[in-house]
Structures are given as structure tokens and as C-alpha cells.
Amino acid sequence: MSGRAVIPFTGPAEPATQAPEPPHNVEAEQALLAALMLKPDQLPEVAQWVRPEHFYFADHQDVFACIEALVAANVEPTGVNIKGYLREPTIAGEPAHVYLARIVQEASGWSAASHARVVRDMATRRAMLAVGESLVERARFDPADTAAQAMIEDTEQKLLDLRAIVPQAHLAGQSTHEGMAWMRERITSLRSGLIASTSVSTGIADLDRVTNGGFQRGQLWLLAGRPGMGKTVAMTTLSRNAAREAGVLVFQLEVTRDQQWSRYLSDLAYVHNRPLPFGKIMAGVDLKDDEVWRIDDAARRIEQLHLRLECEPSATVAQIAFAVKAEKRRLAKQGLSLGVVFIDYLKFVRVSDRYKGNRVLEIGEISGSLKQLAKSEDICVVLLAQLNRQVEAEGRADRRPTVADLRDSGELEQDADTVLLLYRESVYLERKLKASNDPETAARLIDRQHALELILGKNRSGKTCTLDLWCDVAASSIAQHSRGPH
């Protein structure tokens, strides 16, 4: 077909004559337009993932936009009705209404969905070409002060943006009929164990109970607290618990590799009254024979877990997304699925330069992208975050954090499906004791030393509540009940 060709995303309105034509499928575009003219009630479903710019031919872009406008105005999108609103009276050399009548006549059916998928796939391929061409161009000609690493990160971000908009089968629109057939099949498969459960146990019975089974696939969870409240402690136990059931990927961006592995070892080697702090394991000296034996035993148990640790000083959302995909492929070869991804912590997650300097918008981009990642990869993403000082503001009687303390942090509260807030009274008792040394505070500290309050400030899967848990920060361990003798 002739006509005004447009290559969306790449810029120039006319393709270069010598270069091979970018991917497109004229028949699929025609069939999609015809299907929408024949059965316009399919438009809402199609419009979720096909926009006018996804058509290769400018005339087709115009026709699609016209169909959308007519349907919105409750006017039947026939060829005759469309023709009056087009920018050009002809399409491919024919009068517009003749062309439109012809494609309707030649249409093999009225179903739009499969044609829409092809049109969108071709548009994505053209966008991929544009990303590739721009990378080649930049690698050759960018000035010396642009680091190659920056170009890679830029390209990763662009590919991630493309990935995020590619429709996923399980996210695509469904009629009630399709939806119920899908749900019946899904329930049968879940009951027979044919597909993995929608949740992964946290290993903390009360937390599983109030969240409908634990970490939910497709959700973004936030684990937040003031510094020293035990975010990394809680992450250590929760991640190794989850890794008994499903694949777990941990992005440790704050503490070093040896510290995080030492935390796992200390947590698993826990024996009441015979502390083996992670700091001692890290240092490696002064370990007694029985302690080395306990470490060895814990190491053997850690080896059984489906857990992978990525330690980097920082990571972009795109790097996290690529690592998630790679881990999914690796686990799939063993017949396993990735269930939960932990990120410790928000401050060290980097984003594109789009909102440089505006941290609130940057955080919004991070939480939005991570939520998208959780949905598209069918995993639970658990993001650790530090609460700001307002929790400890003068005059605030209760320092237990609430979701309101997240208000200044971009879209965190809105994007998160579940918000877990950590509170250890002992942190404040220790400070008070240092300042005053009074016996009442000392007694209270002994009593509350191992108390951890896990406040479910937001809970998409159940009620909000506070769970009273046990913790030993030196051993980087939390549990439902005391791991002591009681």
C-alpha cells in the first residue's frame, strides 16, 4: 500500500528508501479497523493497549482516532461517518469511504483482539529498533564526557519502559464470560497444585493469617521504620522463610555481602542463651569449635533455600527488573518460580534523570515501576524504606509510626498494597537510659528487650492491626514467639 507512512517513535515521517522497511503489518491494521467498524463495542478492550500512534500508516492512525471519537459520541463508526472527520479525503489513492468499505468487505471476521495484538507487537518492534539505533548512534558519536555506563543505563530504562507497556496475557481485558472461564480454570489448577499458589508464606503464622497467606504475588509491600528499628533484621528472617517455599531474590544495597550472609547464618544458628551475633560471624576470629559447628550446620540449611543475594552499592529499577527476569529463567530450569523480591533499601534505588533533584517525584517513579514489576512478573516486591524524623518530633507522645508518616514520600502509601511499620520500644528506652540511668527504665528495657511491634498500617488482603513479635537484633532474627525457652 502507498500512503503517508509514519514510523512511530523513530521520528522521521518517511522511511529511508534504502533501509529495509520497519516491521509493520498492513493487513492486520486494516482488519483491526474493519473489526472495530463492524463491532464497535470491542473498542474499550482494544484501546487499553492500542493507541493511534501504534499504527504504522498515518491514515490508519487518523481512522482509529476517528473511530474512538465517534464511539465516545455514541455515533456508529461507519465508513461514511468516519470520512467527514479525516484529515485527508483519500486513503491509498482511493476515496476514504470506498477504502473503508473495501476493508470491511474483505474482513475475514469481526474479532478485533488478535489483530490488535499484532498491531501492537509491530509497534513495539519498531520502538525496539529505535532504541537499538539510538544506542548504536550514541556508542559511536557521544562526546567523551558521556560514560558508556550511563548509555547502558539509559538504554535499560528505555527497554524497561517498553516492557512495561507490552500487554500481558493475564492483564489483558476480559469479558465476564472470558473472565469466569479463566477463574474456573485457575481455581482448578490452584487446587490441584498445577500452578503455584498466589501467596508465599512469611513464616510468621500471625502475619500469614492477617494477609491471607503471606506475600501476595502481584503486590508491592513496604517494610518501613526509623533507623535501627530492625528493617534488615526483619528482612533477613522473612526472606529466608519465604525461600523455603518459592524463589527469593534479595537486593542488598545497604550492607555488605559478608554482613548479609552473616545475618542469615546468625539467624539460623540461633540457640537460646548461647548468642552467636552476626558481628562475631563477620569478624570470624574468636569463634569456638562448637560455634563453627553451628555455623556449618546453619550454612547447610541455607544451601537448601531458593535464595539469591545481589549485593550492589545501588541499583536502577531497570537493573532490578533485568535481574528479576534472569532469576525467573534460572529458576524455571529447575521447575521453580520466583515468589518474592526484597530491596534493602529505597534510598539506594536509582531512577532515570527525568525528575533529577525532585526526590518526591523520583520516589513516585520508583514505587510505580516496582508495582508494575510485581504485577507483570507475578511476584511480590518488598521494598524497605526509612521513615523520616517526624516520627520522633518533639511533642509527639506516641512514636509508633503510622501510614501518615509516609505522606511526604511520593506515592509510596498509594502504590503499596501492604505497609508494615516496625516499632521497637527498646530503641527509645536505651536512649532514655543513657540520658537518665533510672532503674524503672532499666527494668522496662529488660522486659521489652526482645519486643517487636509489626504494625500493618495498610493491608490490601485483610484488616489493619499490630502484631506482637519477638526479635533478637544481634542475631538478626524475628519470630512469632520467643525463640527462648518459654
Ligand SMILES: Nc1ncnc2c1ncn2[C@@H]1O[C@H](COP(=O)(O)OP(=O)(O)OP(=O)(O)O)[C@@H](O)[C@H]1O
Ligand atoms: N550485637 C548487637 N547487639 C545489640 N544490638 C545490635 C547488635 N547488632 C546490631 N544491633 C542493633 O540492631 C539494630 C539494627 O537493626 P537493622 O540493621 O535491622 O536496622 P535497620 O532498621 O535496617 O536500620 P538502619 O536503617 O540503621 O540500617 C540497631 O539498632 C543496632 O544497634
